[in-house]
Amino acid sequence: MSHILSPFTKDQLIPQEERLEIQRNKQELFIGIPKENQQVEKRICLTPDAVAALTAHGHRILMEKGAGLGSSFTDNDYLNSGAELTSDTKKVFSCPTVLKVAPPSDEEIALIKPQTVLISALQLKTRDKSYFEKLAAKKITALAFEFIQDDDGNHVATTALSEISGVAAILIASELLSSGTNRTGQLFGNITGVPPVDVVIMGAGTVGEFAARTAIGLGAQVKVFDNSISNLRRIKDNVSQTVYTSTLQPKYLSKALRRCDVVIAALSGKNRAPVVVSQTMVENMKPGAVIIDVSIDMGGCFETSELTTHENPTFVKFGITHYCVPNLPSRYSKTASISLSNIFTPYILNIADDGGIEHSIRMDKGLKNGIYMYHGILTNKSVGEWYNLPCSDVNLLIF
Numbered sequence: 518m519s520h521i522l523s524p525f526t527k528d529q530l531i532p533q534e535e536r537l538e539i540q541r542n543k544q545e546l547f548i549g550i551p552k553e554n555q556q557v558e559k560r561i562c563l564t565p566d567a568v569a570a571l572t573a574h575g576h577r578i579l580m581e582k583g584a585g586l587g588s589s590f591t592d593n594d595y596l597n598s599g600a601e602l603t604s605d606t607k608k609v610f611s612c613p614t615v616l617k618v619a620p621p622s623d624e625e626i627a628l629i630k631p632q633t634v635l636i637s638a639l640q641l642k643t644r645d646k647s648y649f650e651k652l653a654a655k656k657i658t659a660l661a662f663e664f665i666q667d668d669d670g671n672h673v674a675t676t677a678l679s680e681i682s683g684v685a686a687i688l689i690a691s692e693l694l695s696s697g698t699n700r701t702g703q704l705f706g707n708i709t710g711v712p713p714v715d716v717v718i719m720g721a722g723t724v725g726e727f728a729a730r731t732a733i734g735l736g737a738q739v740k741v742f743d744n745s746i747s748n749l750r751r752i753k754d755n756v757s758q759t760v761y762t763s764t765l766q767p768k769y770l771s772k773a774l775r776r777c778d779v780v781i782a783a784l785s786g787k788n789r790a791p792v793v794v795s796q797t798m799v800e801n802m803k804p805g806a807v808i809i810d811v812s813i814d815m816g817g818c819f820e821t822s823e824l825t826t827h828e829n830p831t832f833v834k835f836g837i838t839h840y841c842v843p844n845l846p847s848r849y850s851k852t853a854s855i856s857l858s859n860i861f862t863p864y865i866l867n868i869a870d871d872g873g874i875e876h877s878i879r880m881d882k883g884l885k886n887g888i889y890m891y892h893g894i895l896t897n898k899s900v901g902e903w904y905n906l907p908c909s910d911v912n913l914l915i916f
Contacts, residue, residue, distance in 0.1 A: 543869055543870050543872065544868075544869050544872050544873045545575050545576055545577070545869065546571075546576045546577070546613075546614055546865065546868070546869050547576070547577045547579070547612050547613050547614065548571075548576065548577070548578050548579070548612060548614045548615075548616050548865070549579045549580075549608075549609040549610060549611070549612030549614065549615045549616070550562060550563060550578065550579070550580045550581065550584055550609065550615075550616050550617065551581045551584065551606060551609045551610060551615070551617055551625070552581040552582070552583050552584040552606070553584070553587070553617065553618055553619055554619075554622060554625070555619050557826065557827055557844060557847055558587075558618055558619045558844075558847055559587030559588060559847055559850035560587070560588055560618045560846070560847055560850045560853045560854045560857065561584055561585045561587070561588050561590065561618065561850075561854045561857075561858075562616045562617065562618055562636075562854075562857055562858065562861050563578070563616070563858050563861060563862070564585075564588075564590060564854060564855055564858040565585070565590055565594040565595050565597070565598040565600075566598070566858075567858040567859075567861070567862045568580075568595055568598040568599060568600045569598035569599055570862055570866075571599075571862065571865060571866070572598065572599030572600065573599070574866060574869065576865070576869060577601065578595075578599070578600040578601065579600070579601045579602075579603060579608070579609055579612055580592075580595055580600050580601070580602050580603075580609070581602075581603060581604070581605075581606055581609045582602050582603065582604050585854075587850050588850040588851045588853075588854040589850075589851050590851075590854075606628065607628050610625060610628035610629050610630075611628070611629075611630050612633075613630075613633060613634065614633070614634045614635075614636065614874075615629060615633055615634070615635050615636070615637075616636045616637070616861070616865075617636075617637045618637065618638060618857070619637065619638060619640070620637050620638055620639055620640055620643075620644065620648070621635065621637065623647075623648075623651065626648075626651045626652065626655070627651075629655060629657065630655070631655045631656050631657070632655075632656055632657070632658075632892070633655070633657050633658075634657075634658045634659075634660070634874050635652070635657050635658070635659040635660065636659075636660045636662065636861075637659075637660075637661070637662065638661060638662055638663055639659075639661035639663060639664070639889060639900075640663075641899070641900060641903060642789075642814070642815065644904075645904075646904045646905075646906065649890065649895060649900065649904065649906060652890050652893065653890065653893040653894070653895065654893070655893065656892045656893035657890060657892075657893060658874060658875075658888070658890060658891050658892055659888070659889055659890040660874070660884075660887040660888050660889070661887055661889050661897075662674045662857075662860070662861070662887060663675050664886050664887040664888075664889065664897070665860075665864070665883055665884055665886060665887035666882075666883035666886045666887075667883055668883065670883075673860050673883075674857065674860050675723075676723050677856045677857070677859075677860060678846045678853060678856065678857075679722065679723035679724045679727070679783075680723055680724075680727045680856075681845070681846040681849060681852060681853055681856065682724045682727075682783070682811050682845040682846060683723065683724040683725065683726065683727025683728040683729075683730075683731065683783070683811075684727050684728070684730075684731045685845045685846070685848060685849060686724070686728050686781045686783075686809045686811055686845065687705070687716075687728050687731040687732050687735065687737075687779075687781070688731070689809060689840055689845075689848075690705075690716075690779040690781070690807045690809050690840075691704075691705040691735070693807045693831065693838050693840065694714065694778065694779070694805075694807060699804075699805055699833050699836065699838055700805055700838070701778065701803075701805035701806075703778060705732070705735035705736065705737055706735055706736045707735075707736025708736075713736050713737050713738045714732075714735075714736075714737045714738070714778045714779065715737070715738050715740075715776055715777045715778050715779070716728075716732045716737045716738065716739050716740070716777060716778065716779045716780075716781070717739075717740050717742065717770075717773045717774060717777040717779070717780040717781070718732075718739060718740070718741045718742070718780075718781045718783065719741075719742045719743070719765070719770075719780070719781065719782045719783065719784055719793065719794075719818060720741075720742075720743055720781075720782065720783030720784040720785070720811075720812070721741050721742075721743035721745060721748035721749050721751070721752045721762070722743075722748060722783060722785070724781075724783035724811055725741060725743070725748075725752065725781075725783045726751075726752050726755055726756065728781050728783065729741055729752060729756050729760055730755075730756055732779075733756060733760065737779075739760050739761065740760075740761040740762075740763070740773050740777070741760055741761065741762050741763075742762075742763050742764065742765050742769075742770055742773070743762075743764070743765065743784075744764050744765050746764070749762040749763075749764075765793055770793070770794075770798075771798055771801070774794065774798055774799075774801070774802055775801050775802060775803070776803075777802070777803075777806060778803065778806055778807065779806065779807045779809070780794075780802075780806070780807070780808050780809070781809045781811060782794070782808070782809070782810045782811060782812045782817070782818035782819065783811045783812060784812050784818050785812065785815060786815065789815050789816035790812035790813075790815040790816045790817060790818050791818065792816075792817070792818060792819070792820055793818050794818060794819045794820065794821075795820050796820045796821055796835075799819060799820070799821045799834070799835055799837055800835045802835075802836075802837050804836040804837075805836065805837075805838070806837050806838070807837070807838045807840065808821075808822075808837055808838065808839045808840065808841075809840045810822045810839065810840070810841045811845060813825075813841040813842070813843050814843040814844065817841060819839070821834050821835070821837075821839065822839060822841045823839070823841055824841055824843065825839075825840070825841045825842050826842060827842055827847070827848060830842045864884060867880075867881065867884075868884075875915070878911075878915065879915055885911060888911055891911055891914050891915075892914070894909050894914060895907065895908045895909065896908065896909055896910065896911035896914065
């Protein structure tokens with residue numbers, strides 16, 4: 518009788534004692550919050566109320582002076598909440614955990630100590646290969662808050678900021694319709710005897726839904742276009758008023774664009790937003806109509822779109838006012854900061870209760886999804902494919 522080869526030794530086949538994981542004790546965190554150095558970024562990750570909640574649990578928060586001013590939070594607000602303040606930027610970045618909104622610049626990465634935990638946005642399309650190489654050289658564990666998921670698989674931070682973008686798009690459009698150069702002097706609002714403003718929304722996601730809610734609330738007539746029937750059905754169910762929906766068929770879209778006063782684009786794609794509105798379609802729109810291209814962060818949905826800034830947000834092309842500013846929520850920095858703070862606070866408390874980020878990502882799959890670099894090793898497949906960098910599965914690195 519031939520012997521069957523086994524991949525295990527005789528000792529390995531003997532029953533072993535069960536090895537139970539030792540529960541780690543609660544960890545007190547020391548978090549540094551620097552002042553954002555991007556001119557357009559006014560938001561902050563934690564409000565004074567959130568800082569008070571964290572310091573009450575024994576955590577230390579070191580903030581750079583003036584970090585909250587862009588969101589109308591003063592240094593005294595944070596001092597009274599238990600934060601420590603400093604003018605030394607280097608000291609803030611030397612904390613074991615660094616929390617900020619925008620991804621760090623090259624100069625800021627140079628200030629971060631090795632083995633630091635970095636929590637910020639990633640803004641993948643705005644990075645370059647050297648960004649990840651510099652983080653890897655310092656063996657940093659980096660977490661992108663736009664990748665964090667809840668128990669239902671929703672991206673919590675992205676959803677919250679998309680809600681703000683949807684409402685903001687309608688408010689900005691309302692302002693751009695008022696009287697002035699190349700403006701029609703129209704008012705959102707169901708005024709008796711006056712035809713309502715006609716709004717076209719491309720995209721039935723969170724941005725589209727909240728834009729539709731706001732426009733309908735102001736008395737506008739709304740049409741929503743999307744190629745996802747399930748998204749169109751959801752928006753009809755969630756918006757109480759009757760809303761016209763259609764797939765993105767050029768014939769119907771062109772007809773709607775010729776009649777509309779405002780068009781809002783909130784479509785996304787794998788690598789960039791799809792260009793669904795040609796220059797000819799824009800030329801055929803009514804003079805003085807307004808385009809709000811929320812998808813400009815991913816390239817824009819209009820052939821005529823060009824990147825603009827909060828300082829110079831609009832330009833006129835073919836008689837149509839274009840608003841193509843990326844990062845719409847930063848225009849409403851206080852609201853966006855409170856929204857982000859509501860997301861970050863429970864996660865930070867859970868990380869501390871679990872004994873640190875390494876233990877916490879084993880317990881929380883949604884939080885683990887936010888990790889794109891673990892001790893200097895790239896773990897996000899999308900980042901690896903985009904920048905042609907070697908990537909490892911984070912599950913194989915966590916012990």
